Amino acid sequence: MGKLTLYGIDGSPPVRSVILTLRALGLDFEYKVVNLQAGEQLKPEFLKLNPLHTVPVLDDDGFILYDSHAINSYLVGKFSKDDSLYPRDLQKRALVDQRLFYESGTVAPAGVEVMYTVLRQDNPEVPQAKIDALAEAYKNLNLFLKDSDFLAGDNLTIADFHVLAVLTGWVYFLEIEPSKYPRLAGWIQRMKRLPYYEEANGARLELILQLIKAKNFKIV
Known part of the structure; x- marks a missing residue:
């Protein structure tokens, strides 16, 4: 290699x-x-x-x-020794791709809108409409998990990694409340139990989260 x-x-x-x-x-x-x-x-x-x-x-x-x-x-x-993270089967791959497109087209932009307001514009006042867009993304992700433990079926895929990396930053703008998004909250906890989670994602969030917290943002 x-x-x-x-x-x-x-x-x-x-x-x-x-x-x-x-x-x-x-x-x-x-x-x-x-x-x-x-x-x-x-x-x-x-x-x-x-x-x-x-x-x-x-x-x-x-x-x-x-x-x-x-x-x-x-x-x-x-x-990879197998194709479980990104299946070769066309239907399974299509489901992964749909989740990836939803992440890149909806979930990530919704959070970026809030992030841009707080960090780039240095404006602690976040319009309610931007938070509502993030909540809508949470709702749909919760639906994706209705019948499975992972976002694109019964196996961990790269779709889970993409959404996880995004959401673990966005939760400081809008909490994933178990009462509202029970499947999504459970999925987050399962993902955090991955043996490489903390090194690959958790610890690497600290600097950006400190910047967010320092802004003391509020919803208007």
Whole structure:
């Protein structure tokens, strides 16, 4: 196996989703932090890797890939001993893809809207409508878990990693109350029991969560 290098920053949910996948596959990799606040993603050497200047970026022995969804499906396809994390069966894969599209198109943007208000605009007042959009995403994720322990069926998949990385940051804006979202709350607890959860996601959340808490945001 060639050398794997991941470029990213811990505060990024897409980066953490890739780290979760790497740990689930038991892969060794070098982690190179890209300081987005300092503009390192705009330096010429990084733009040669990714002209879109985003993280994560994976370097697999010279093969460069960006976008966490593409990276995670690639990692499973190349390195997994089975296809459980991203099934080859078309119907099972389609279900995983649907969850991934919902995460990237709805769940992540809903939280980013709140995050942008609080951190980027330095505005502690979050409109109720933005919180409502996040609540709607929670409701639908809870529905996805109606008949299974994981988001795309009975097995853990990369869809779980993507949503987990996102939600564990968003919960500080809107709690996942077990009375309102019992299946989603139970899923979060199951995911936190993964042996690699804390190293891959939990501990890496701390800096971004400290920034959020310091803003003392309120809903208006």
